Amino acid sequence: MGGRAAVVGDDVFATPGWAEPVPVLRVERPLPLVIDLDGAGLSPAFVAEAAIRALRGGPSGVLSLLSVALPGRGSFDHAFDRSGAVDPGPGLFDARMLAAATRADAEGREVLILTSAFPALARRLCATTTWADDVILAPRGDDIAELARLAAVRTRCPGGFVAFSGADEGAPWVRAAARQAAEPGLVDAVAPPVRSRSRVWVKAARLHQWTKNLLVFLPLVLAGRAFDGSAWLMAAMGFLAFGLVASATYLLNDLHDLDHDRAHRSKRHRPLASGALSIPAALVGIVSGLGLGLGLAAASGPASLAILSVYLAATLAYTFRIKRVALLDAVTLAGLFTSRLVAGVVFCGVAGSAWLFVLSMFLFTSLALAKRYGEIRHLAPSGAIPGRGYVAEDGPVVLAFGTATAAAAVLMVSLYIVEAATRQAFYVTPEFLWLAPVAVFVWLGRIWLLCGRGTLNDDPVEFAITDGPSLALGLAVLTGFCLACMRF
Incomplete structure (x- = not known):
């Protein structure tokens, strides 16, 4: 041949x-x-997407799905084809x-x-x-x-x-x-070239978002157990468990938002919306991620499984309802970030800090609003963000709340140093901690300046891990905490 x-x-x-x-x-x-x-x-994507739409339609949708499934697989494709359940938009192909x-x-x-x-x-x-x-x-x-x-x-x-x-x-x-x-x-x-399936999966699972799970390690560092190997091992299990469950929920969210993502200026390039990843493959990824993640949490103890289950429930609530409610969506996202800090406390068995939890809520609410404000800036007058509860006229309100919560985050860092850090024995020279509020102020200020100019990446977290000044400011905060623990 x-x-x-x-x-x-x-x-x-x-x-x-x-x-x-x-x-x-x-x-x-x-x-x-x-x-x-x-x-x-097209065939598996077409049938799977039509089935998902039918299921989302409630009892009537389920009956419709059964009506075309019962005659047998031979007529399955044709039944969905005749139903016109899927609009022939570009993301289907x-x-x-x-x-x-x-x-x-x-x-x-x-x-x-x-x-x-x-x-x-x-x-x-x-x-x-x-x-x-x-x-x-x-x-x-x-x-x-x-x-x-x-x-x-x-x-x-x-x-x-x-x-x-x-x-x-x-x-x-x-x-x-x-x-x-x-x-x-x-x-x-x-004959199209062979795709890199690993790259498709990396993008679909949003592995870059696993950087959020580094928050699991923060409580053990702040509790003075930075050199405790067993605590690091438990935190690593929490990191992996949260990553697997989060990736599964990202896939589920993308399945739910297929139509809206296809209409979005940048989300249309996501693997599911663009057709790079098939719906059946995504379903396998969802089941696998949830099973492995919850299994790791269960192996760590009942409390660990409970916090991850709460995180999963909140994520599902966000996916199916809360993300369409303006402002509440930002607070919920901040709560999901804060749950990782709580998980660090639970997985590692260290004492929690109310200061840290409050700071997290203000900080991540500001970042979530920055993401929404960036999307609002690209709307036409009287336009709306697809699948979200924001319209173009909401810009000034989102900007006000976003900058206010940013200022509150800087204040929380400062109050932590004054009211709590100076009383911790493991901070030998707590004066170095003042690098933290300065760096947080500059970083959040930079985020909102770029938002105002319309040049911020859609995802502030992705922006932070690829932006040189952001990484430098993060290093400054880490250096301040390390110096604070040293005796000179």
């Missing part, structure tokens, strides 16, 4: 396992692009497929949709998009069906065609077409 590569425009697409070039027949008229809708990663279709349309190519399972959806695409021109209906299944599929395409495109299949190795009919490419009737077999 020889190797193949296909040239489309200036791009070269290599089919895994093929290395020899496909002879390219140049014609005056651009070859049509044939998109294999059934093989482009493989991003590479959309890119190929858009480019083909710009080049003047005819774009044809090949399908067996989703004729109604294909026709809606032709009616509602600028890039889909016509539908080719052909069977899909065994080798004979795949050859019939190829024959249908060649009949519709006697002068040759460019084929797109979402399968990394190419659909069977595409591979057969590539083998016949040297014969009259050219086929440029466009």
Whole structure:
């Protein structure tokens, strides 16, 4: 079996396992692009998304889901296709497929949709998009069906065609077409490159957000047990447990917010919204993350399991309801951050600090409002943030509360030093602690300045771990606490 590569425009697409070039027949008229809708990663996403929408519709949605599921898997795709339960928005399709279709349309190519399972959806695409021109209906299944599929395409495109299949190795009919490419009737077999699945999962699980879980370690440091190995081990278990559960809830949140994320200026690039991660894979990730995370917490003791369960319940409440309530959403997010501090106390068995908890609520409420204010700034007049309880006119109020809670956070750090830190025996030279309120003031001030200029990243936490000045200010706070514990 020889190797193949296909040239489309200036791009070269290599089919895994093929290395020899496909002879390219140049014609005056651009070859049509044939998109294999059934093989482009649409079928499982389509059915799963339609099922999720039905379940979100309550009892009537469940009955609707059962009505199409009971006849058997053979009619499952067709039943959902006829129901029109899923709008053919861009996030439903493989991003590479959309890119190929858009480019083909710009080049003047005819774009044809090949399908067996989703004729109604294909026709809606032709009616509602600028890039889909016509539908080719052909069977899909065994080798004979795949050859019939190829024959249908060649009949519709006697002068040759460019084929797109979402399968990394190419659909069977595409591979057969590539083998016949040297014969009259050219086929440029466009087999997309293999994706880095690890990168997709890293982004979907938002591993950068695990930096939030470093808060679990803070109580043991402030309690003077920074050199206690057993305490660090328990805190590490808490860190991992919170990370796994948090990643599972992020996936659940993205499933719930698919429509809103697809309409958002930056969230549309998230793996689920863009189609880079399938819904069935996300469901497996959710179950795995919750099971492993809660299992680790249970191994640490009943109290640890209880605090993580409370965190999970609050996160679910936020996902399904609270995030649509203005201001309450910010306070809830701050509470979720503070729960990590409480978890540090519980997992490590150290004494908690009311100062620390109050500081956390003010600090993270300010950061949550900064995120919302940044989104509000990008709204059109009288616009609204999709899936949130904020409109463009809320900007001044959010700005006022955000800067007020930032000032309160700086005040809490200062009061902690005056009222509590000076009474702790492990702070030998507490004067160095004054680096902390200065650094917190400068950092929060920088956050809100960038918000006002409209240049802050959507996520202040992600911004903080990639921004040089933010990291330097964090190091200054850490240095101050270390120096405060040293005798000179």
